[in-house]
Amino acid sequence: MSTIHLTLPLDEKTVRSLRAGDAVTLSGAIYTGRDAAHKRLIELIDRGEPLPIPLEGETIYYVGPAPASPGHAVGSAGPTTSYRMDPYTPKLLARGLRGMIGKGLRGPGVVDAMKQYGAVYFGAVGGAAALIARSIQESTVIAYPDLGAEAIHRFVINEFPAIVVIDSLGNNLYETGPKLYKEAGL
Amino acid sequence: MRSIQAAQITQAVADLFLECSYCIGDDVRQAIDDAIKTEPSPIGRNTLQQISDNYTIAANERVAICQDTGMSVVFAEVGQDLHIENGDFEEAIQQGVREAYLQGYLRKSIVAEPLFERKNTKDNTPAIIHTRIVPGDRLKLLAVAKGFGSENMSALKMLVPADGIEGVKRFILETVENAGPNPCPPIVIGVGIGGTFEKAAIMAKQGTALPLDHSNADPRYKQLEDDLLREVNALGVGPGGTGGRTTALKVHILYAPTHIAGLPVAVNICCHAARHASQVL
Numbered sequence: 001m002s003t004i005h006l007t008l009p010l011d012e013k014t015v016r017s018l019r020a021g022d023a024v025t026l027s028g029a030i031y032t033g034r035d036a037a038h039k040r041l042i043e044l045i046d047r048g049e050p051l052p053i054p055l056e057g058e059t060i061y062y063v064g065p066a067p068a069s070p071g072h073a074v075g076s077a078g079p080t081t082s083y084r085m086d087p088y089t090p091k092l093l094a095r096g097l098r099g100m101i102g103k104g105l106r107g108p109g110v111v112d113a114m115k116q117y118g119a120v121y122f123g124a125v126g127g128a129a130a131l132i133a134r135s136i137q138e139s140t141v142i143a144y145p146d147l148g149a150e151a152i153h154r155f156v157i158n159e160f161p162a163i164v165v166i167d168s169l170g171n172n173l174y175e176t177g178p179k180l181y182k183e184a185g186l
Numbered sequence: 187m188r189s190i191q192a193a194q195i196t197q198a199v200a201d202l203f204l205e206c207s208y209c210i211g212d213d214v215r216q217a218i219d220d221a222i223k224t225e226p227s228p229i230g231r232n233t234l235q236q237i238s239d240n241y242t243i244a245a246n247e248r249v250a251i252c253q254d255t256g257m258s259v260v261f262a263e264v265g266q267d268l269h270i271e272n273g274d275f276e277e278a279i280q281q282g283v284r285e286a287y288l289q290g291y292l293r294k295s296i297v298a299e300p301l302f303e304r305k306n307t308k309d310n311t312p313a314i315i316h317t318r319i320v321p322g323d324r325l326k327l328l329a330v331a332k333g334f335g336s337e338n339m340s341a342l343k344m345l346v347p348a349d350g351i352e353g354v355k356r357f358i359l360e361t362v363e364n365a366g367p368n369p370c371p372p373i374v375i376g377v378g379i380g381g382t383f384e385k386a387a388i389m390a391k392q393g394t395a396l397p398l399d400h401s402n403a404d405p406r407y408k409q410l411e412d413d414l415l416r417e418v419n420a421l422g423v424g425p426g427g428t429g430g431r432t433t434a435l436k437v438h439i440l441y442a443p444t445h446i447a448g449l450p451v452a453v454n455i456c457c458h459a460a461r462h463a464s465q466v467l
């Protein structure tokens with residue numbers, strides 16, 4: 001498998017050139033966010049208030065890292081299941097969010113918004129959390145420290161390994177991949 | 187009458203959770219390494235390789251295999267001739283969980299109440315404790331750190347006797363296929379058949395923590411385990427759910443007597459971070 005090395009933030013042209021099944025590495029800065037942080041961001045958007053993080057061109061990683069042990073920038077930090085963020089995601093995409101990193105299925109509302117605004121969904125290997133943590137060089141809490149592991153962190157990452165799972169055309173490796181390997185007659 | 191100190195239980199529980207959070211069992215690692223050789227999907231092989239490398243990094247650096255270090259479940263078999271001194275049995279277990287998660291850089295993932303406030307307890311307690319009183323004077327502890335990506339994809343259904351073997355298989359296959367990538371395949375599937383509503387679920391959880399080379403002692407159920415494993419892997423879900431033939435590493439079935447009107451089936455899915463460890467005191 002050849003690998004595409006991407007630098008963040010992403011522009012629309014780059015995002016629209018990616019295809020489901022592409023192996024990539026990501027380098028640059030990303031923001032973390034899980035259910036609770038998403039809920040707060042959407043509440044701010046709905047009230048028309050400023051957000052604690054930029055969204056234009058940015059990538060959000062769905063992760064709640066383990067605490068960092070001495071000598072590590074961050075504890076184990078693999079992706080969490082993405083569908084829990086689905087109710088919030090289209091509003092973030094409408095504000096310029098270009099990339100999401102997680103694992104697992106997304107709903108049709110998210111895929112439609114990805115096509116409309118030009119965004120990409122990267123899958124990281126769920127459970128490969130200590131390996132992924134090696135690509136995270138810096139971690140800073142940016143917002144909602146009261147949420148602990150669920151606070152919004154800014155990670156500086158280098159060659160973070162991922163796969164394009166859903167591209168901006170709506171191609172979905174979670175649908176096409178299993179079809180390829182499903183035994184006939186099942 | 188044999189005696190042990192409650193503090194020994196605390197120490198054992200803490201050690202077990204630390205050990206299983208950092209070091210995957212040899213059986214699981216071997217199964218993943220074997221699958222790298224047989225998995226036809228190139229993306230799938232790459233995923234399996236990352237999983238295997240991750241086990242090595244976690245064990246060498248003594249960091250968590252997965253950031254979701256789970257909800258703590260303890261199965262305890264207490265010998266009826268054993269006396270526990272200087273402390274409360276359940277509190278000794280909770281203290282062990284607390285120490286492991288606070289001192290071991292494990293994530294604290296438990297909220298005190300599920301619906302209104304969801305406030306984190308900040309020490310990963312309380313653990314779920316299942317206790318049985320058994321003959322003898324020993325205490326057997328099985329610690330299971332259960333991640334919720336896979337827990338959320340688990341299912342229980344009260345089938346009726348007429349659904350039969352085919353109904354049971356269909357329910358299990360549907361559960362795995364609907365779960366797709368969410369539970370971090372390759373998975374270990376624990377199945378409880380029979381008993382009551384809650385008995386089926388507890389058996390399914392026990393199934394997720396059996397060694398991979400264990401099979402049901404009843405040859406008919408062993409056959410069903412093998413058939414289900416083959417059919418699950420023929421679904422095509424694959425490593426990470428991106429397609430392939432390594433969807434599950436093992437199907438473990440436990441069964442129990444049940445009511446003439448019932449056929450409860452519980453399917454508990456565990457991810458490849460199948461973390462459990464046991465000790466006898």
Ligand code: SF4
Pocket residue numbers: 078079080126127128252253254255256332333334335336337368369370457458459
């Ligand atoms: S399902 Fe398992 S491997 Fe996947 S994120 Fe949760 S605990 Fe980790």
